[in-house]
Amino acid sequence: MKTIKKKLEAMQRKLFNHKRQILATLLVAILPLASTGAGLKAEEPLHTGVIRATFPGQFCGFDVTIELFGALAVFGPLDPAGFPSKDAGHRKITFTAANGKSIQLITAGLATNQFTLVNEEGTFTVIETFFGLPNKLSKPHGRNLMRNAGIIQFTLLIRQEEDGSFTVLENEITDVKGPHPNADSNFTLLCQIVADALM
Numbered sequence: 001m002k003t004i005k006k007k008l009e010a011m012q013r014k015l016f017n018h019k020r021q022i023l024a025t026l027l028v029a030i031l032p033l034a035s036t037g038a039g040l041k042a043e044e045p046l047h048t049g050v051i052r053a054t055f056p057g058q059f060c061g062f063d064v065t066i067e068l069f070g071a072l073a074v075f076g077p078l079d080p081a082g083f084p085s086k087d088a089g090h091r092k093i094t095f096t097a098a099n100g101k102s103i104q105l106i107t108a109g110l111a112t113n114q115f116t117l118v119n120e121e122g123t124f125t126v127i128e129t130f131f132g133l134p135n136k137l138s139k140p141h142g143r144n145l146m147r148n149a150g151i152i153q154f155t156l157l158i159r160q161e162e163d164g165s166f167t168v169l170e171n172e173i174t175d176v177k178g179p180h181p182n183a184d185s186n187f188t189l190l191c192q193i194v195a196d197a198l199m
Contacts, residue, residue, distance in 0.1 A: 048073040060191035064095040103197040108133040129153040150178015
């Protein structure tokens with residue numbers, strides 16, 4: 001039982017870092033490098049833009065090529081790690097394995113992030129709330145494989161490592177409305193579907 005719990009925690013950390021990697025790619029592409037959000041109100045977008053990017057990565061344990069297309073509005077102020085307090089838009093992400101098989105992840109709606117610095121070591125709490133379509137998995141130009149929709153909120157305790165990556169120390173769902181089959185499965189369903197699609 002402890003081994004299964006450790007595997008789930010490791011998977012959640014990877015998914016969080018993956019989400020941050022994608023958002024970081026969007027931010028680098030559409031935000032001016034000198035932008036800090038200083039003097040901007042939370043309601044004012046730092047920037048809006050469209051992004052296309054292709055880069056290697058990992059998804060649910062598979063080495064994949066990630067093709068990202070998205071339209072995003074980014075709102076300030078930025079948090080201590082350089083991420084926005086709110087972003088809205090849609091993203092279509094295609095993951096292609098070495099064998100040529102692909103799966104597509106679509107997200108659309110609003111995501112808010114509330115950050116609170118906890119201690120001097122850099123540990124902080126993140127309250128992330130997703131409104132709309134947090135994610136939908138499908139085969140490219142094919143049928144839907146999983147759809148999570150509505151509202152879901154996570155409260156996370158996070159530590160930023162020296163290499164800039166993030167380690168999720170605690171992760172708790174604090175609010176949920178609507179069908180969220182991945183959350184109902186304790187976050188095992190998404191990677192099960194990905195494995196079936198990419199193997």
